[in-house]
Amino acid sequence: MRIRAAVLREPGRPVAVEEVELDGPQADEVLVRVAAAGVCHSDVHLADGVLGNGRWPMVLGHEGAGVVEAVGERVTHVAPGDRVAFSFVPSCGSCRSCRAGRRNLCEPAGRNALAGMLMDGTSRLRGAGGEVLQHGLMTACFAERTVVAAAGAVPLEAGIPLWQAALLGCGVVTGAGAVRNTAGVRLGDSVAVIGCGGVGLQVVAAAGLAGAGRVVAVDRDRAKLELALARGATDAVDVSDEENMVKRIRAAAGGGLDWAFEVIGRPSTMRLAWDVLRPGGTAIVVGLAPVGVEVSLPAIEFLSEKSIKGCFYGSTDVADELPRLARLVASGRLPLADVISRVTGLDGVDDALERLRRGEGARTVIVMDRELAQAPELVA
Ligand SMILES: [Zn+2]
Numbered sequence: 250m251r252i253r254a255a256v257l258r259e260p261g262r263p264v265a266v267e268e269v270e271l272d273g274p275q276a277d278e279v280l281v282r283v284a285a286a287g288v289c290h291s292d293v294h295l296a297d298g299v300l301g302n303g304r305w306p307m308v309l310g311h312e313g314a315g316v317v318e319a320v321g322e323r324v325t326h327v328a329p330g331d332r333v334a335f336s337f338v339p340s341c342g343s344c345r346s347c348r349a350g351r352r353n354l355c356e357p358a359g360r361n362a363l364a365g366m367l368m369d370g371t372s373r374l375r376g377a378g379g380e381v382l383q384h385g386l387m388t389a390c391f392a393e394r395t396v397v398a399a400a401g402a403v404p405l406e407a408g409i410p411l412w413q414a415a416l417l418g419c420g421v422v423t424g425a426g427a428v429r430n431t432a433g434v435r436l437g438d439s440v441a442v443i444g445c446g447g448v449g450l451q452v453v454a455a456a457g458l459a460g461a462g463r464v465v466a467v468d469r470d471r472a473k474l475e476l477a478l479a480r481g482a483t484d485a486v487d488v489s490d491e492e493n494m495v496k497r498i499r500a501a502a503g504g505g506l507d508w509a510f511e512v513i514g515r516p517s518t519m520r521l522a523w524d525v526l527r528p529g530g531t532a533i534v535v536g537l538a539p540v541g542v543e544v545s546l547p548a549i550e551f552l553s554e555k556s557i558k559g560c561f562y563g564s565t566d567v568a569d570e571l572p573r574l575a576r577l578v579a580s581g582r583l584p585l586a587d588v589i590s591r592v593t594g595l596d597g598v599d600d601a602l603e604r605l606r607r608g609e610g611a612r613t614v615i616v617m618d619r620e621l622a623q624a625p626e627l628v629a
């Protein structure tokens with residue numbers, strides 16, 4: 250079938266909407282009519298070509314929600330008409346990582362995502378000239394329709410409009426999972442969140458829900474800090490002036506912190522996360538850094554049992570965790586509408602990427618079908 254989709258042709262060129270060809274689902278796949286999709290900083294990294302060569306041409310978009318239109322013959326967990334959110338790690342369940350209970354690290358899912366293919370190593374997408382297009386992180390949801398692996402379509406209960414559910418599959422799962430699974434924040438712990446964009450604001454809210462005693466939001470944008478305070482941060486530290494920032498963050502928490510979440514992906518902020526820790530504290534790196542970036546730490550401080558830990562996709566089984574988080578959203582305990590700074594149409598993808606490059610706003614949501622998404626008025 251013919252669909253409209255936002256295609257990355259090559260880094261440095263605007264991401265433009267094209268008519269592309271989408272094949273129907275194979276036995277273990279699902280065809281979804283996309284209602285809405287969130288624009289994430291990883292999309293900027295892909296569009297800028299800093300996640301490695303050969304990752305184009307590609308239909309971008311890895312966080313979204315929609316309604317199932319057709320399923321392959323072996324798919325039983327969803328049926329046409331079901332509302333779903335996407336998971337960009339449709340774990341296989343049988344590789345070494347999956348068997349060890351670390352489904353976010355599924356090996357075939359990782360390999361195929363890097364290649365831009367579905368789980369059988371092939372693509373359902375072709376450009377107007379018949380050339381193969383990659384599926385962005387196995388999701389490719391900056392498009393009117395998409396075909397995903399069965400495990401990439403996670404059923405949603407009623408209760409959340411799809412323009413908000415669009416954020417569940419990357420920002421919410423990553424942010425909440427970093428707090429609950431990668432870290433394991435406990436009642437009364439002190440937490441710093443360095444970078445309060447689309448994912449950082451989810452870390453802030455989840456740390457509050459986990460009962461952290463202090464949640465120190467750190468950013469250089471006043472509006473994002475205000476939003477963090479409204480989402481449960483106890484303190485905000487503006488680092489647009491970098492003077493004494495380590496001291497100021499530690500002072501806000503009444504001393505070194507138990508946890509510091511880095512949600513930007515830069516060596517300087519990873520180092521900042523390390524520097525604000527108390528002895529025995531842990532820095533969690535959630536931010537995605539371009540290929541080739543290195544970080545350095547004062548090794549003597551390993552003596553104080555500080556740790557630094559990586560985090561991918563909330564260290565979780567998304568099929569299990571996403572519906573739990575959706576319930577928190579539906580009950581009003583984890584609001585999402587406030588982090589959506591802009592709602593626009595498919596033609597607004599490139600503009601949304603540009604806004605993220607400038608650090609403007611938290612999350613843009615691309616709405617493909619306003620009625621299906623139950624979305625407010627779109628801005629051009
Ligand atoms: Zn993302």
Ligand SMILES: [Zn+2]
Nearest residue numbers: 341344347355
């Ligand atoms: Zn696996």
